[in-house]
Amino acid sequence: xxxxxxxxxxxxxxxxxxxxxxxxxxxxxxxxxxxxxxxxxxxxxxxxxxxxxxxxxxxxxxxxxxxxxxxxxxxxxxxxxxxxxxxxxxxxxxxxxxxxxxxxxxxxxxxxxxxxxxxxxxxxxxxxxxxxxxxxxxxxxxxxxxxxxxxxxxxxxxxxxxxxxxxxxxxxxxxxxxxxxxxxxxxxxxxxxxxxxxxxxxxxx
Amino acid sequence: xxxxxxxxxxxxxxxxxxxxxxxxxxxxxxxxxxxxxxxxxxxxxxxxxxxxxxxxxxxxxxxxxxxxxxxxxxxxxxxxxxxxxxxxxxxxxxxxxxxxxxxxxxxxxxxxxxxxxxxxxxxxxxxxxxxxxxxxxxxxxxxxxxxxxxxxxxxxxxxxxxxxxxxxxxxxxxxxxxxxxxxxxxxxxxxxxxxxxxxxxxxxxxxxxxxxxxxxxxxxxxxxxxxxxxxxxxxxxxxxxxxxxxxxxxxxxxxxxxxxxxxxxxxxxxxx
Numbered sequence: 001x002x003x004x005x006x007x008x009x010x011x012x013x014x015x016x017x018x019x020x021x022x023x024x025x026x027x028x029x030x031x032x033x034x035x036x037x038x039x040x041x042x043x044x045x046x047x048x049x050x051x052x053x054x055x056x057x058x059x060x061x062x063x064x065x066x067x068x069x070x071x072x073x074x075x076x077x078x079x080x081x082x083x084x085x086x087x088x089x090x091x092x093x094x095x096x097x098x099x100x101x102x103x104x105x106x107x108x109x110x111x112x113x114x115x116x117x118x119x120x121x122x123x124x125x126x127x128x129x130x131x132x133x134x135x136x137x138x139x140x141x142x143x144x145x146x147x148x149x150x151x152x153x154x155x156x157x158x159x160x161x162x163x164x165x166x167x168x169x170x171x172x173x174x175x176x177x178x179x180x181x182x183x184x185x186x187x188x189x190x191x192x193x194x195x196x197x198x199x200x201x202x203x204x205x
Numbered sequence: 206x207x208x209x210x211x212x213x214x215x216x217x218x219x220x221x222x223x224x225x226x227x228x229x230x231x232x233x234x235x236x237x238x239x240x241x242x243x244x245x246x247x248x249x250x251x252x253x254x255x256x257x258x259x260x261x262x263x264x265x266x267x268x269x270x271x272x273x274x275x276x277x278x279x280x281x282x283x284x285x286x287x288x289x290x291x292x293x294x295x296x297x298x299x300x301x302x303x304x305x306x307x308x309x310x311x312x313x314x315x316x317x318x319x320x321x322x323x324x325x326x327x328x329x330x331x332x333x334x335x336x337x338x339x340x341x342x343x344x345x346x347x348x349x350x351x352x353x354x355x356x357x358x359x360x361x362x363x364x365x366x367x368x369x370x371x372x373x374x375x376x377x378x379x380x381x382x383x384x385x386x387x388x389x390x391x392x393x394x395x396x397x398x399x400x401x402x403x404x405x406x407x408x409x410x411x412x413x414x415x416x417x418x419x420x421x422x423x424x425x426x427x428x429x430x431x432x433x434x435x436x437x438x439x440x441x442x443x444x445x446x447x448x449x450x451x452x453x454x455x456x457x458x459x460x461x462x463x464x465x466x467x468x469x470x471x472x473x474x475x476x477x
Contacts, residue, residue: 108357116359121393122418122426125359155362158444160355172362 005057006086012053013082017042021050022077030063030076051075101184102170105163108156109197114190116153124150130193141193148179149186156196163199211346212339212401213436216270217332223262230255251297260290276331276404278324285320289313331406333384338399338415341385342433343476345449351442356434361444363417363425363451366458370421376461383470385457387411394420397454402432417454427451 001009012018020040024031031039037047054060055075059082062073115129128143145153151173157164164172170183190196234252241248267283270276292310321328368376377395381388386397389411396411396418403414411418415433418426427447434443460468 108359110355112357116357118360122360123420123424154360156359158355158357158359158361158447160351160353160442161444 001085001087003086006084008053009057009082009084012050012057015050018050021047025054025060025075025077028076030074032072032074034072036075098181098184101187102167102180103165104187104198105165106156106169106187106191106196106198107161107163108159109194110159112159112195114193114195118154119150123154125153126150128153128190128195130195132193143186143189145186146179146182148173148175149182151175152183152186163197211437211439211441212342213438215335215339215401216266216273217335219266223259223266227255227259227262230258249297251294253294256290256294260287263287263290273402274331274404274407276327276407278320278327282317282320285313285317289317327406330384331404334387334399334405335401337383337385337473338401338405340473340476341399341450341453342401342436344453344473345446346437346441347449347476349441349445349449351445352439353442354440355443356431356440357443358428358431360418361427361429361447361451363427363448364455365423366419366425366455367423368419368458368462372462373419373421373458376458379461379466379469380457385469385473386417393422394418394424400430400433401436402430417450419454419458425451425455 015021017040021036024036024039028035033048033051034044036042036051037044040047051060051062051073055062059077059079060075061078062075064071065074066072113131116125117127117129118124119126124147125145127145130141130143132139132141152169152175155169155173157169166183166187170180175183187196187198191198231252234255235250238248238250238252242250263283264287265283267280267287270279270283289310292306292313295306295310373395377388377390377397380386380397386399387405387408389396389398391411396416398405398408398411398414398416400408400414405414408414412428415430416428418424418428420426427450429443429447429450434441434446457469457472460466460472
């Protein structure tokens with residue numbers, strides 16, 4: 001099951017009428033959307049959407065019938081059990097691009113229009129506030145940082161300093177290897193917001 | 206080669222310049238009045254124009270100092286001196302104002318003296334802190350030749366020093382007692398505050414102005430405020446300036462550890 005399907009299933013199950021609806025489907029051999037809506041006191045569109053979602057997920061079957069009027073669908077429960085199996089593996093960053101990213105030399109951008117707030121203990125950055133747009137279009141975006149991210153940004157070179165690789169800054173900040181993905185994530189976000197500027201590492205012949 | 210300061214001059218310098226200029230203006234105005242009187246003009250000999258100008262100068266400087274230092278004693282003192290200066294005109298001979306107005310001048314004068322005496326600690330501490338803060342900023346910028354700006358509000362990680370907690374506390378007491386920096390004690394670190402703008406006498410948190418923080422584990426962090434940075438004539442390379450400031454405090458701490466405290470003061474006084 002992919003994330004879209006899981007989200008759809010989760011949304012169906014979270015409805016306050018979901019249990020009654022499943023009980024109705026289990027009781028009736030098949031049922032139309034208008035019958036289910038009148039029985040559960042729902043709007044017909046609500047019942048129709050719910051049944052169509054169940055059909056798209058393979059939980060319900062449908063059959064087109066026409067009894068002297070325009071055709072419509074009758075639904076029946078296709079399964080007696082629902083199991084959700086969500087694979088999170090594709091969400092993990094691939095290791096090679098991550099290693100490649102570690103070599104990226106970065107520093108804070110000039111006039112980055114960001115405000116860094118330090119923690120009470122003054123040894124890491126607790127949040128970054130970034131402003132974008134002008135006048136009435138001005139928007140504020142606040143990023144609350146994890147402690148490793150904050151420590152990393154605390155050691156980020158200043159705008160006029162020589163750029164330093166992510167790996168070297170992480171070493172300087174005493175960040176452990178398993179925190180590297182979140183470091184790379186915040187660096188990517190801040191590069192997108194033009195708070196950090198990065199230069200690709202020079203390749204040796 | 207002539208020396209040129211890299212830091213804008215202090216407002217305090219305007220007072221002696223203004224007072225000296227006012228003497229010249231008084232002489233000029235009196236000479237002009239005498240000439241006009243000789244030519245038959247119906248005017249008195251008292252230099253009212255200069256008196257009003259000097260009174261206004263004190264008032265304006267007091268307000269300017271309020272905006273710069275955020276210390277209430279300066280606008281109040283400016284106002285008192287303004288009133289007193291304006292009353293000088295009552296003391297001139299041939300002034301036909303009632304006698305009690307002459308007495309108000311002396312009352313105002315006594316009020317100024319009392320005000321200065323009561324707030325002497327604030328005046329003295331502020332002046333000493335500001336002079337030494339300026340020296341610190343001069344020292345920090347001495348060997349910086351790059352002027353490529355790069356200001357950021359972010360604190361600068363200035364490395365680590367090897368010292369015990371007792372040494373650090375002693376060092377803090379030494380700097381505070383010599384008005385080099387105002388010291389704020391926190392749970393895990395000590396904050397050494399210094400400023401060329403906001404008065405160190407009125408701040409309640411060390412972070413309100415430029416500061417160097419030294420943690421009890423030896424970590425050094427430097428923050429230079431935007432206002433202080435703008436007081437340099439050039440936009441000095443900010444990372445170099447912060448690194449230099451961190452270096453100064455680390456060096457001063459080394460002097461203190463080696464029992465060479467006097468060298469700290471000598472080095473500060475040598476800053477130009």
